[in-house]
Amino acid sequence: SAVISQKPSRDICQRGTSLTIQCQVDSQVTMMFWYRQQPGQSLTLIATANQGSEATYESGFVIDKFPISRPNLTFSTLTVSNMSPEDSSIYLCSCRQSYNQPQHFGDGTRLSIL
Amino acid sequence: DAKTTQPPSMDCAEGRAANLPCNHSTISGNEYVYWYRQIHSQGPQYIIHGLKNNETNEMASLIITEDRKSSTLILPHATLRDTAVYYCIVRPPEGGSSNTGKLIFGQGTTLQVKP
Numbered sequence: 001s002a003v004i005s006q007k008p009s010r011d012i013c014q015r016g017t018s019l020t021i022q023c024q025v026d027s028q029v030t031m032m033f034w035y036r037q038q039p040g041q042s043l044t045l046i047a048t049a050n051q052g053s054e055a056t057y058e059s060g061f062v063i064d065k066f067p068i069s070r071p072n073l074t075f076s077t078l079t080v081s082n083m084s085p086e087d088s089s090i091y092l093c094s095c096r097q098s099y100n101q102p103q104h105f106g107d108g109t110r111l112s113i114l
Numbered sequence: 115d116a117k118t119t120q121p122p123s124m125d126c127a128e129g130r131a132a133n134l135p136c137n138h139s140t141i142s143g144n145e146y147v148y149w150y151r152q153i154h155s156q157g158p159q160y161i162i163h164g165l166k167n168n169e170t171n172e173m174a175s176l177i178i179t180e181d182r183k184s185s186t187l188i189l190p191h192a193t194l195r196d197t198a199v200y201y202c203i204v205r206p207p208e209g210g211s212s213n214t215g216k217l218i219f220g221q222g223t224t225l226q227v228k229p
Contacts, residue, residue, distance in 0.1 A: 001160070033216060042201070043158065043219040092157050094217075102148070103217050105157030 002027050004106035006093050012112045013083055020079045021109045023093030028073035033094040034066070037108070043092065049076040083113045118202045120223045126196075128229050132189040136202030139183040144207045147178060148217065149187045151198040158201065158219075161187065192227045199224050 003026040013019050023032065032049040047055040047068055055068035070076040080087055090108040119137040126132040138147065146165050150158040162169055162176045164185070169176045175188040189196055201222040205215055 004157075031215075035219075042221050045216055045218060048216060094157075096215075099215055102160040102163060104160060107155075107157045 001102070001104050002029055002095055002097060004093055004095060004104060006091075006106040006109050008109060009107070010110035010112075012114060015084050015113055017083055018079055018081045019083065019111065020077050021091055021093075021111075023076045023078070023095075023106060025074045025095050027097070029095040029097045030073075030099075031096040031103075032070060032076045033096075033103070034068060034076070034078045035092040035094060035105075037090040037092060039088070046078070046091075049078075080111065083111075085113050088112050118204055118220050120200075120202050120220065122221065123224045123226070125226050125228055126189075126192045128194060128227055129191055132187075132192040132196065132225060132227070134187040134189075134200050134202075134223050134225065135184065136186070137184045138202070138204050141182050141204050143182075146205045147176070147182075147185050148203045148205050149174070149176065150201045150203065150217075150219075151196075152201070152222075153195075153198040161200075163205075192225075194227050194229065197225060197227045 005024045007022045034046040035043045036046055037043045045058050046061045047057040049055050049068050049070040051070045065081050067079045090110050092108040093106045094103050096103040146163050148163040149161040152158045162174050164176045164178050178185045199222040201219050203217050
């Protein structure tokens with residue numbers, strides 16, 4: 001299965017600032033996804049990162065707040081923009097090599113906004 | 115997307131089998147049932163998936179009823195390290211510009227394995 005590395009693993013940020021989270025996969029994958037997990041909650045899908053085109057966002061998430069890049073088949077970034085304390089969450093990168101393969105997850109980025 | 119219903123929590127004695135139920139009464143014929151677990155401070159871990167037939171791997175067994183409206187994940191000999199939140203997810207088929215076969219998580223079952 002694909003190994004997913006996220007950077008940073010955790011960060012504490014000031015409100016109003018932005019942070020870019022990197023996701024690197026050790027093999028080429030077809031699909032990449034970004035999830036958010038708020039404290040004590042389940043995972044919520046933010047968007048599907050599409051290689052070479054704009055990400056596909058889920059209801060309630062917009063590109064201006066969560067811009068996503070995916071320049072190739074092994075790498076993606078998620079930016080959390082103009083952060084507020086409500087953005088304090090774990091952000092997880094996920095990938096799938098092909099439709100018939102399971103989706104795998106990184107261990108996430110723990111983000112706290114003061 | 116088909117919705118799943120799981121009990122919020124369960125206990126299991128160490129060494130005994132843990133049977134985690136999941137209801138997915140609105141599942142369609144081409145949707146798979148996936149199980150993941152999330153141990154504290156880690157990302158979700160894939161366990162097993164199936165369509166119609168029962169499946170077994172080194173981690174667990176998946177029993178899907180004949181009408182496919184429910185399933186059970188079985189951990190045959192639970193250990194303390196199996197304490198986690200277990201998610202049952204019905205995955206839609208991939209197709210079209212807006213459907214990527216993405217995983218949508220519910221609230222899951224918190225399994226506590228006790229000594």
